[in-house]
Amino acid sequence: MSRSAVIAVAIFLVAHLGLLIGLATPDKLVFDEVHYVPAARQMLGAGPSQPVLNPMHPPLAKELIAASIAAFGDNALGWRYPAALFGALAIVAIYLCGLALFAAQGPAIAAALISACNQMLYVQARIAMLDIFALGLGLLATAAFMHAFRRERPQALFALAGSLFGLAAACKWSGLFPLGVCIAIVAMVRLMQGWQTLFADAKPDDWYRPDLWPGLRPHHLVLCFAALPALTYLVAFVPLHGLSPMDLIEAQRRIFADNTTTAIAGHTYMSSWPSWPLLARPVWFLFDKTAEDNVSAIVCLGNPLVLWPALLALAVVLRDVIVARRWDAFLIAAFYFGPWLAWALLPRTLGFIYYYLPAATAASLALVYVLRRDGLPRWLLWAYVGVTAIGFAVMLPVSAAFIGTSMQTFNRLMLFQSWI
Secondary structure, eight states, rough: OOOHHHHHHHHHHHHHHHHHHTTOOOSSSSSSSSHHHHHHHHHHSSOOOSOSSOTSSHHHHHHHHHHHHHHEEEEHHHHHHHHHHHHHHHHHHHHHHHHHOOHHHHHHHHHHHHHHHHHHHHHHHHOOOOHHHHHHHHHHHHHHHHHHOOOSSOHHHHHHHHHHHHHHTTTOOHHHHHHHHHHHHHHHHHHHHTTOOOOOTTTTTBBTTTTTTTOOHHHHHIIIIIIIHHHHHHTTTTTHHHTTTTHHHHHHHHHHHHHOOOOOOOOOOOOOGOOOOGTOOOOOEEEEEEHHHHHEEEOOOHHHHHHHHHHHHHHHHHIIIIIIOOOOHHHHHHHHHHHHHHHSOOOOOOGGGGGGGHEEEEEEEEHHHHHTTTTOOOOEEEEHHHHHHHHHHHHHTTTTTTOOEEEEEEHHHHOSSGGG
């Protein structure tokens, strides 16, 4: 077993065990669990089969929740265990992305630690919702794509990435956004190669090279980024709809109609995509008074000590894409801005800060990219990891219901009126 594999397994085990602590608290459905857990129960035959519950999202994540309920029982652990599993996989995937980008264990581990100290991932990995499933599979696919990007023969890893992207989309359609990023990157490279584009001052670190992927043919691209994603996506529907083409098409029509409508009522915690990087409006998943001056709270917010500095880091990343044409900066920018700005193209008026989760998690790569630049002391990156851990610890009482906190501490942590 390689050193990288051992470290990846260690990261998974530590992250998974950490996410399991207090997972069953509260022992009731919270926030959108009220939609997805009943849908999972229905898949197990509990209750009437019609009408189909939660038809507006693909079934894979709900099927995984149903399998967990069958294994662990219809209880809080059964509902939430798969989310913790895929949250740990998402952290491992960031480590794998870091290996591809930085070619060193230290920065890759630091990226994984920073992503683990981001409250947004932590909260989503402890609730029976769909986003963490799409995130975990999407980041594993992104890692495969990043590892393939500089190889002469990327076909196998591109095929793996496409298959995983299909599974991510089978959890939630937003899993298609990073697949779209990959398709856009490949199309851009192929277009420039077709134009026989050359950089006058070509460098080894350029994101574009005229000799990139010499053996990659059009049929490889169709297979990797269209056929395989479609196949793995549709497989998730077979347990519910069988192999009937009409039923499969109708399921897609219903999802499309429900996810593109603009006639959706407002929500107390709704927010628009430009506000997400600023952490302007969190979502309260839970707020219960447990005593006269104590509360149990789950606020989906994100670690300000990660996500606010990340905006400065991303400015540096963009500068290096434009000025230095660095391939690592190019990929970081693509997988941050693509999944975030895709929401600007949708007609939906209803949005929540946790839609920012894929971009917020990729932001950890931008932070590591900047903090390991030439001229900076090596200890600075690890000092910053320590700072993010402190921020995580400070925000933990409003991120994990099993801890609880006083009203005084809760009010002190809600820094802005818009957070309440």
